[in-house]
Amino acid sequence: MSGQNQYERCVEQAFAEFRAYDEVVDIVAAWEQFLSDISVASAFDFQWFPDPITTDTGAERAPTFISSLTSEYAIVADVIQEIDSDAQDFRERLVPLTAVDTGDVAYDGISPETVDVCLLIASEQAQAARVHLDSFDDGFLQAPNVIPLEFSLIDQDTTPKYKFERMSLVGENFRDKSLPTHARMSPRVSTDGELASIQISISDFDRHKATGVLCNKQPPSLYLACHMWDRVFYDQLNDSQQIEWRREDPDQTLTFEIEAGSLADKLNDSYIPNGSVNSAWVNDTLDYLCVVETAEKLTDSRYRIQFRNLSEKRREYKDVVVRGGEFSDLAMLFAGWHCENEVELERGDLDKLTEPTESVGATDSEDYTQPTIGEF
Incomplete structure (x- = not known):
């Protein structure tokens, strides 16, 4: 099977799982x-x-x-x-x-x-x-x-x-x-x-x-990733970062660090009433974002998020996706980036994306003056 066929099948399967879960919700x-x-x-x-x-x-x-x-x-x-x-x-x-x-x-x-x-x-x-x-x-x-x-x-x-x-x-x-x-x-x-x-x-x-967000079973990592990206990560930015995010520059990267267990607690306490999200689900989802290359794994449970305003890039999928929930355009975008690495990278290089870097570098979430610029 050609690389292009593998990529298309990968995206199709990922989005099918996303839509099936969204249908239950x-x-x-x-x-x-x-x-x-x-x-x-x-x-x-x-x-x-x-x-x-x-x-x-x-x-x-x-x-x-x-x-x-x-x-x-x-x-x-x-x-x-x-x-x-x-x-x-x-x-x-x-x-x-x-x-x-x-x-x-x-x-x-x-x-x-x-x-x-x-x-x-x-x-x-x-x-x-x-x-x-x-x-x-x-x-x-x-x-x-x-x-x-x-x-x-x-x-x-x-x-x-x-x-x-x-x-x-x-x-x-x-x-x-x-x-x-x-x-x-x-x-x-x-x-x-x-x-x-x-x-x-x-x-x-x-x-x-x-308010329900999830149903009574573990969501595909793509599904929870879209929810966290669209509903949770913006709230983790400081005031100056939020101002920069609203400029809608898709190449501007705003970084902050987060711990999987703490994020699971936030989801259940503030974003999904009576939710049952556990830290293992969050770990799986953040590892997914590492392969998407919008996150970096620092330790087994701590991650650096590389947050961007993807509104412009998502518009490319608005007319393509007919049904699949309000995050469907973002899901197509993330699925494409994830599958691109799944298909093109050697297994060793792919595994490195979800291995802890053991780096505990400073986060800019306390004070934001000069954004980190990053591109795919």
Whole structure:
């Protein structure tokens, strides 16, 4: 395979992972918006980062989200983008979810009487999922009640929205009778409701996505790198550096040092409410930026960030990237730089980019007078 083909495949794979993760974040934010509108306000709770559910045999899986809609009713949801080809493997994935106990979803000390497990399955995988689910004929999906919904992104050129619809004509419906009659989902998606879909516009959940940021699994390093670059690093600059950054000079480099554990704490405390980012994720992400050559690894946990205003360079991708979140243009830029080094550098040279330099040189974050100029 030629170097150009390797590069293109590398970028394509990196951006596909970025978009897949962003899609899950979209769906969680969408359902937070939708469920908050139909729930009983005094009992509503929505968990972006629920703890794993563990069976008596030790099988474990963390739901994508959990929501309490009333004091009597809760939903445990799992977003499924890929289906195992083997039915047994798919069944094992579902085992912890079907073993959920009302105590696993207690809110404010109160356990609901009814818990439904909602499987949100990408439309491309719906047929395979349906075949597997139909093969489970031993009551496996009955307690608790499992509701498979397929989802797709529609109206992308006008008012993009996610559509969720039932995958069967009988059974498999929400047991939401404790909700007010006008707010219940079950009549809407039943045959009496002509199997109407649930549609949620992207513009409706922007606020929830901005505060949620991540979903309940480790993000690709590219995804977290874009978030930190766009939302966190600017705040680490001193006043004079921020003035220089706003000049939008893409070749001007503003440096500061940061420690991975401290950055993880900042993310969880200030940028991602109730987040579960750990220092290992941050280390992986900062190592990614080292390969992008926008960071330098000083020690195993300390890095020097080489921050730049990339607004001008990102404009080149505004018309190329149709969908993939607000950082998609930055993701394409970083993926390109990362893959260029992945493909062109010898393994030894590539490894050196993520090896500690053991240099503890001074940072200019205390006082900024003359910017360091750097170019790729």
